[in-house]
Amino acid sequence: MDFELSSTQRALLEALDTLLDRHAGTERSRELAELGAYDRELEAALREGGFEELFGAEEAGPLDATLAVERIAMRLGAVTPVPRMLVLPALGLEPPEGPVVLAVAGDPGPIRYGAQATRMLLADGPRCVLAELDPDTAEPVPSAYGYPLARPVSRKSRELGPGTAAAMMNWWRVGVSAEAVGMMRQAMDIAVTYAKDRKVFGRALGSFQALQHRLAELSVAVEGARWLVYEAAFSGARAESAAVAAAHTMAALGRVTRETHQIMGAVGLTTEHDLHLWTLRMQTLRTELGGRRGHDRAVVAARWGRAS
Amino acid sequence: MDFGFTREEEAFRAEVLEFLTEFRGMNGYFHRGTDTAYGVRQVYRALGERGWLSLSWPEEFGGGGLSPAYEFILWDELAYARAARPPMGPGLVAKALMSHGTDEQRNRFLAGLRRGRINFCLGYSEPDAGSDLASVRTRARRDGRKYVVDGAKCWTSNAHWSDYIWLLCRTGAQDSRSRGLSVLIVPLDTPGVSVSPIPTLDGGRLNEVRFDGVRVPAANRVGAQDQGWQVVSSALAVERHVQFPPKRLRRDLHDVLAALEDAGVAGDPVVRRRMGQLAVRVTEVEALGLALLGEVISGAPSAVPAAYHKLAGTTLAQDIAHAGLEFGAQQALAVGTDTEFLWRQTILETIGGGTSEVMRGLIARQEFGLRA
Numbered sequence A: 001m002d003f004e005l006s007s008t009q010r011a012l013l014e015a016l017d018t019l020l021d022r023h024a025g026t027e028r029s030r031e032l033a034e035l036g037a038y039d040r041e042l043e044a045a046l047r048e049g050g051f052e053e054l055f056g057a058e059e060a061g062p063l064d065a066t067l068a069v070e071r072i073a074m075r076l077g078a079v080t081p082v083p084r085m086l087v088l089p090a091l092g093l094e095p096p097e098g099p100v101v102l103a104v105a106g107d108p109g110p111i112r113y114g115a116q117a118t119r120m121l122l123a124d125g126p127r128c129v130l131a132e133l134d135p136d137t138a139e140p141v142p143s144a145y146g147y148p149l150a151r152p153v154s155r156k157s158r159e160l161g162p163g164t165a166a167a168m169m170n171w172w173r174v175g176v177s178a179e180a181v182g183m184m185r186q187a188m189d190i191a192v193t194y195a196k197d198r199k200v201f202g203r204a205l206g207s208f209q210a211l212q213h214r215l216a217e218l219s220v221a222v223e224g225a226r227w228l229v230y231e232a233a234f235s236g237a238r239a240e241s242a243a244v245a246a247a248h249t250m251a252a253l254g255r256v257t258r259e260t261h262q263i264m265g266a267v268g269l270t271t272e273h274d275l276h277l278w279t280l281r282m283q284t285l286r287t288e289l290g291g292r293r294g295h296d297r298a299v300v301a302a303r304w305g306r307a308s
Numbered sequence B: 001m002d003f004g005f006t007r008e009e010e011a012f013r014a015e016v017l018e019f020l021t022e023f024r025g026m027n028g029y030f031h032r033g034t035d036t037a038y039g040v041r042q043v044y045r046a047l048g049e050r051g052w053l054s055l056s057w058p059e060e061f062g063g064g065g066l067s068p069a070y071e072f073i074l075w076d077e078l079a080y081a082r083a084a085r086p087p088m089g090p091g092l093v094a095k096a097l098m099s100h101g102t103d104e105q106r107n108r109f110l111a112g113l114r115r116g117r118i119n120f121c122l123g124y125s126e127p128d129a130g131s132d133l134a135s136v137r138t139r140a141r142r143d144g145r146k147y148v149v150d151g152a153k154c155w156t157s158n159a160h161w162s163d164y165i166w167l168l169c170r171t172g173a174q175d176s177r178s179r180g181l182s183v184l185i186v187p188l189d190t191p192g193v194s195v196s197p198i199p200t201l202d203g204g205r206l207n208e209v210r211f212d213g214v215r216v217p218a219a220n221r222v223g224a225q226d227q228g229w230q231v232v233s234s235a236l237a238v239e240r241h242v243q244f245p246p247k248r249l250r251r252d253l254h255d256v257l258a259a260l261e262d263a264g265v266a267g268d269p270v271v272r273r274r275m276g277q278l279a280v281r282v283t284e285v286e287a288l289g290l291a292l293l294g295e296v297i298s299g300a301p302s303a304v305p306a307a308y309h310k311l312a313g314t315t316l317a318q319d320i321a322h323a324g325l326e327f328g329a330q331q332a333l334a335v336g337t338d339t340e341f342l343w344r345q346t347i348l349e350t351i352g353g354g355t356s357e358v359m360r361g362l363i364a365r366q367e368f369g370l371r372a
């Protein structure tokens, strides 16, 4: 067992950080969100940097791809890294240019980047369907959650083999949880820094034990999520590990949102402050795949079999 | 002990419901929509015409001389209808003027407040004075028959459409804490006052109110100089039973349930169980609300029941909204739906009007005598 990042993993994340310094971050994310836009430049830079091939690369693998997904979300990259870097490669498919989105048949959406996407991978029974989308016919849904939302309409589609839906859902669970972990870590970081800097009653906010304990509890939940996600990726997104990681992560996410805002007081509730850039986006993640209820059910199904 | 309202009080509730048919669907409680400032002012005026903004004021001040139970019923039903929240003016400001104001101030303000014709906002918080209110820095320097005010307030609700700000400012030495504060009434159209928006994540706005050499007549000071803390504390005590009406929660619960029914998940046993648990807590907060009302009626209210009620109620509001988002699946994200909005709005509730931590601290100190 070894829980350190390897030197290749560290180098990888450093390279990714350099790229994200240019193509992500709060300012760029605010600009793109204002336009409701997807970041084609970042997508191209990730492709050229080889990050989309990590999943299947000999010297890297799914865990490395998962670390990258976490990092991209942490830095507010306006792309769809979960399908591109985890789900499609897991199905042996090469990500096409342009945004790709994930959906489950029967879920009425809306989906992030649903109006920008040209391809959608849809879980329909035991199979996946790869659909071409027509952005002009998508039905946009007004969004307060950082990502543009829409209900896409598919044009042509192609069925993939049996069993592909399970692989898709499992990697999706791992991926969306990795994104959530990245965002939760950033939100925590903001709250902890604030607790150190903000003075009330002549002392730092963080010197009050009532707040210290809550920050400590939160970090337990976030650390737990982080390791569950890494383990699930390491294990190849086995159904149970993926569902456990997602169930725990989405439970932690609700708490992190509430507590980080609470600790910041009024300033964190303003749109001038950056905290909401993460906390609002986090809520979109929380609703995917049927939300916590969906993940809890998946845990039960994976461990004890599907209820009749 | 008697948990019921009197027959007269229930008859008044029926009148309130009748009154509300005119304002249904206007959503002034959350100030949603573009015409809300106008709409809310209309509600206040209509209430003022009926004498309902001064139900519990003593008759000598033109009030109804009724039990605080009437105010509670009024604002509880307005909260359920999402029509409006209680305004600061006829509540906190008027009651403070009755106990601390001069005759001249009462003559100047009470009639307009009672009729719903003038609106006040509360200028307490500053960037470096929130929970720690005694560190207020906005300074009022005495200059003959005037004060000259310099500084800035922030997070001021409704300042953009109010007529006056009820201003807590420093008249004592910089480090005089709560001993060197005074309350001034400042017309917001005084030269040197500027109001700018602070957008919040629920799509609403708070305000920054800046004071740049603003000259305020000394006759606008309420209470003695440096005695502002007493004015502010006693004013707060008499208004707590209407600040967080419990029926707002009952309405939240109903709205979320309706949304879950629409989403086709309301029959799910997991959802039913959670909604059942939330319904229990709504009833708990209603009971705490009545206990608080009882305290206010007793005439010697302690802050503890108000803290119980605020803490339990605002946390519950978040939990109800959270269930909507959690069970409502992706549909719950569509902006414009009630469940979606509630989730963003309720985050603000545990901060505004005194944070949850301040409430917990108050309970520990005042109820149990625990100190650091």
Ligand SMILES: Cc1cc2nc3c(=O)[nH]c(=O)nc-3n(C[C@H](O)[C@H](O)[C@H](O)COP(=O)(O)OP(=O)(O)OC[C@H]3O[C@@H](n4cnc5c(N)ncnc54)[C@H](O)[C@@H]3O)c2cc1C
Binding pocket: A198, A200, A201, A205, A208, A210, A211, A262, A263, A264, A265, A266, A267, A269, B121, B122, B123, B124, B125, B126, B127, B129, B130, B131, B132, B154, B155, B156, B157, B158, B206, B348, B349, B351, B352, B353, B354, B355, B356, B357, B358, B361
């Ligand atoms: C919707 C809304 C409307 C508002 N309207 C008005 C208004 O009309 N007029 C006005 O004057 N103000 C208004 N406010 C401001 C509000 O009163 C303050 O935000 C509040 O008092 C908290 O202050 P703060 O934001 O500076 O947070 P801080 O006081 O800096 O607190 C930050 C965090 O630390 C916690 N904390 C502070 N002290 C302690 C302690 N001793 N122990 C443990 N934890 C502690 C707090 O609970 C909070 O979680 C409004 C705020 C909101 C959100």
